[in-house]
């Protein structure tokens with residue numbers, strides 16, 4: 227028996243397991259991280275799209291999200307995942323919105339039964355961190371195994387900084403993502419063909 231942190235946190239390698247990488251991204255920073263994860267572990271990469279997309283205007287979106295959070299409103303998703311049962315490992319990516327988990331991600335977690343699966347959150351934000359988002363995933367998915375999430379600074383839409391994870395920032399992100407995956411004992415697939 228082993229009760230050390232190293233033993234209790236050791237993960238089964240995910241090689242040959244079925245991986246889903248689902249992400250919400252408005253200005254493509256979280257998408258950039260999703261693509262880096264995909265290049266490393268393979269699997270199915272899926273963007274979360276809404277029946278009714280958020281407005282283009284930033285301030286209007288901030289207000290709408292605040293109202294949705296207050297009402298516990300779950301926006302309808304256009305994206306449908308076929309056969310969620312076949313995935314063992316689900317990476318879930320999203321930006322921080324209002325220091326919370328974005329409502330569409332709540333919709334995703336409420337729509338699909340993720341019990342018994344390994345969930346791996348990842349996040350981009352304007353520099354204020356993940357807020358309560360990782361905690362909310364734990365609350366909404368009590369029957370899932372949730373690994374340590376990844377977070378990185380992305381855009382600052384209110385200052386007109388949209389996609390920043392490109393060029394040198396993208397190269398830096400690749401190194402950070404890889405380090406995090408290795409720390410979680412997640413197998414890196416050289417050819418990313420873990421379909």
Ligand SMILES: Cc1cc2nc3c(=O)[nH]c(=O)nc-3n(C[C@H](O)[C@H](O)[C@H](O)COP(=O)(O)O)c2cc1C
Pocket residue numbers: 250251252253254255256257284287288291320321322323324325326350351352353354355379380381382383388389
């Ligand atoms: C509606 C809205 C609310 C946001 N709230 C926060 C916040 O509370 N904290 C933060 O650090 N960034 C916040 N941001 C900035 C995003 O988290 C950041 O730009 C992120 O990188 C965007 O990811 P994306 O390019 O994948 O959409 C917010 C952005 C939007 C659109």
